[in-house]
Amino acid sequence: MSEGISHRVGEVDLDAMMRAVVRKVGVYNPHGDRDRLWQAFRFGNEAHAGQLRKSGEPYFTHALTVAGILADLRLDVDTLVAGLLHDVVEDTGVTLDELRERFGEEVVHMVDGVTKISDIRSHSPDTRQAENYRKLVFSIAQDPRTVLIKLADRLHNMRTVEFLSPDRQQGMSRETLDVYAPLAHRFGLAKVKWELEDRAFKVLDPSAYFEVERGVKQSRTVRERVIEQIGRPLVDALSEAGIKTEISGRPKHFYSIYNKMKSQNVPLERVYDLYALRILVETKVDCYHALGIVHSMFTPLQDRIKDYIANPKANMYQSLHTTVQVTGGKFLEIQIRTHEMHERSEIGIAAHWRYKEGGANESIDFSRMVNWLRQMMEWEEDVADPREFMENMKIDLFQDEVFVFSPRGDLFQLPKGATPLDFAFEVHSEVGLHCAGAKVNGRIVSLATPLQSRDSVEILTSRNSHPSTSWLEIVKTAKARHHVRRWIRSTQFLDSVKLGREILVREIRKRKLDVDIDRDLEELGQQLGYSELDKLLAAVGAGDLTHAKILNRLDPSEKKSPQKLVDMGKDIYATFMRRRVSGVRIQGLDNLMVRYARCCEPIPGDEIVGVVTRGRGVSVHRMGCSNLQDADQERLIEVTWDVDADQIFMVKLTITGLDRKGLLADLSEAIHKVGVNIRSGDFQTDAELARATLLIEVRNLNNLDKVLKAVRRVPNVQQVERYQVD
Structure with missing residues (x-):
């Protein structure tokens, strides 16, 4: 044995x-x-x-x-x-x-x-x-x-x-x-x-x-009686139509019921499909025939009819679902599928090996499921941070599907909550990368609009349209996030390479060094752990590596003597200027990330200086910002204002004075009279003192000065200051 x-x-x-x-x-x-x-x-x-x-x-x-x-x-x-x-x-x-x-x-x-x-x-x-x-x-x-x-x-x-x-x-x-x-x-x-x-x-x-x-147990008797009352007539009607059937009833599992209670915000007794009736038949044609018979006997809820036979779920699940009203005004979900579909619904991908041992070829459903995984692994090659890969994977793994159509009638399957932007990348990566707008069911909609099953989606493209970081807040699929992030990384990398090269060229000339960037720096870069020259230059441009660390290796005899913070920035970067659409000028880098520092909130008219940050582009500060005292002098870059006449900037004011009736109204009126809008505000009193913090919209420093003068003329105002984080 x-x-x-x-x-x-x-x-x-x-x-x-x-x-x-x-x-x-x-x-x-x-x-x-x-x-x-x-x-x-x-x-x-x-x-x-x-x-x-x-x-x-x-x-x-x-x-x-x-x-x-x-x-x-x-x-x-x-x-x-x-x-x-x-x-x-x-x-x-x-x-x-x-x-x-x-x-x-x-x-x-x-x-x-x-x-x-x-x-x-x-x-x-x-x-x-x-x-x-x-x-x-x-x-x-x-x-x-x-x-x-x-x-x-x-x-x-x-x-x-x-x-x-x-x-x-x-x-x-x-x-x-x-x-x-x-x-x-x-x-x-x-x-x-x-x-x-x-x-x-x-x-x-x-x-x-x-x-x-407890709720499911208490409803068991009623459930069994309803299923018995419905099941027998159904079996008879299906038999008369020549359809061989097996009918069984089952309660939904507890976690599913709980989620429906939460999502619908209803008690247990008001969950429509607390239990379901399953009808198993021989063929796909029988499924649709049986559905017609069910609807002839009971009133269906129109928005609860789902055809997963024509549109299988990503996990190979196939079935017809309908919810009908039965005895006593109760609702019952009925699922109709073949025996083969039922087996696959319970053992899923495992069915592949059963059929494979029997000599069957690999099914299309199995190939699609495994290809999804292999596609994830291909995208993984472009993801340096495993946490980003984990996030991408969860997006595709944990969501239900919606089914939408292209204008030509092609069917696309997307996770629930997907947007037209996700659809664009599903059609083709190039369509997504150049997406400029979308029409859903013939109407122009926002790219952030959630798609619904049966929507017809048309993507409008433009050669001048490209991804932005805001797209990451819109897209839901791992595929779309992968392509958006990859595009952003590649453009930021090129910007960093360009800025890094110009920083080094300028400093080499200033030091009068006999250095060939493409020859000497490539060798030095390898010594510093950079396999390619562009990676070294990008590290300088992104602020991860200072020019001094590189050039002192080439010319160790010369060390930088301390200089004043502002003079240092001007001396090194005085000529790095060309037009920038963001409101400041930086040497020829149209796509470089530029942001205004929240600590000092510079506006046109302020003297400003840029700081090359680590991986976040250039941060623009007011010249007197206290945070510059701790900045690395070698990261400073000169920037100048270049703004459109109608460009708006946010400024926060702190106003203190003696409290009185109507003070806040008078402050608002004074600011309004100089043509400035108050975006938001906070007003507090403590004993006889009043303190207001206002966020206002201004165009430049001159505009702000008018506001400050107007506020100072308001009776009882003792002090008004432009807010800055210490």
């Missing part, structure tokens, strides 16, 4: 658990290699001998349960073998080479993929945890069976979560809800997703969980 000797530890019969796994496999895969499964059982059991779980059970019960869950998903023998052995490399002395010799490369690949994924803290800002998330996605992209093993592993851990400390329970439940349940959803594993969500929900919010549980 291939099972060999009995393995019983305490009250746990490991052999019996393994026999149950093998029986499951025999049902859906009668030709599966049972000897190979038993070989993996013996190997794993021996490797984990003596190890216990927090529950006190033998550790190998965990591996056996994981294998059982994988068998429930009807997976191939190799995946079950990997499930039995998924912890042996991490928790025992077994090596990958030993596994490779005994079980082959495919099993090793899966075990290694699972082993590399450590705990994921989805809300931790720590880069290491974000890197673990990246490893998870990479492992799945290499072999999607890795995610099935990891999900089975997490499901069993959640079934025994009560044996962990309260803090560990909270942490595991949070990451289950944030990462693993959405992964199960994305890969079409409905049952796994529901159980993960409900178990995590029970830990994270037990009072809400038990409230929903």
